[in-house]
Amino acid sequence: MELNEKIGKINGILEEKGEDWVVAAMVEGSIGYHTPKHARLLIRRFREGEREDYCERCIALFNCNLVDMVYWDVVRFERLEERYPEKVKKLLEFVKKVEKLDDGGQLAVSLAYPTMSI
Numbered sequence: 001m002e003l004n005e006k007i008g009k010i011n012g013i014l015e016e017k018g019e020d021w022v023v024a025a026m027v028e029g030s031i032g033y034h035t036p037k038h039a040r041l042l043i044r045r046f047r048e049g050e051r052e053d054y055c056e057r058c059i060a061l062f063n064c065n066l067v068d069m070v071y072w073d074v075v076r077f078e079r080l081e082e083r084y085p086e087k088v089k090k091l092l093e094f095v096k097k098v099e100k101l102d103d104g105g106q107l108a109v110s111l112a113y114p115t116m117s118i
Contacts, residue, residue: 003051006071010046013074019043022074024088024095029073032113033057035106036099046070087118094118 001009014022019040026039034042034057042053046066052058053066062069081088098109 001071003067006067010067010070010074013078014043014047020092020096021077022070023099024092025073025077026070027095027098027110027113028080028091029076030057032110035103035110036095037103037106040099042066042070091118 010022022043023036023039026034026042027036030039034055038055042055045053051066052064053069054064058064058066058069062072077088098106101109
């Protein structure tokens with residue numbers, strides 16, 4: 001898929017499902033690497049036209065391509081929602097709660113995320 005198509009897909013999802021949904025997609029897609037605060041920051045940077053990112057995940061897996069990273073998470077989360085809509089609902093609620101924590105609290109949850117079985 002071409003870059004502009006991926007950007008269009010991400011923007012469409014942001015419009016249709018909202019930023020909270022994409023934040024949850026990025027937390028889940030990264031298996032907790034992104035805290036909700038970090039994911040929201042990345043989404044806002046994407047919306048402002050940024051197309052590269054230098055967090056460890058983006059460098060290692062997506063060659064610094066922010067669009068590819070967000071697109072990957074969005075597409076996987078869509079598939080998860082098709083198969084397990086209740087799980088996605090729980091993830092959205094969970095991420096909203098975690099986002100209310102301070103940075104240290106978000107980081108603690110992020111580190112434990114892979115073992116939480118949400």
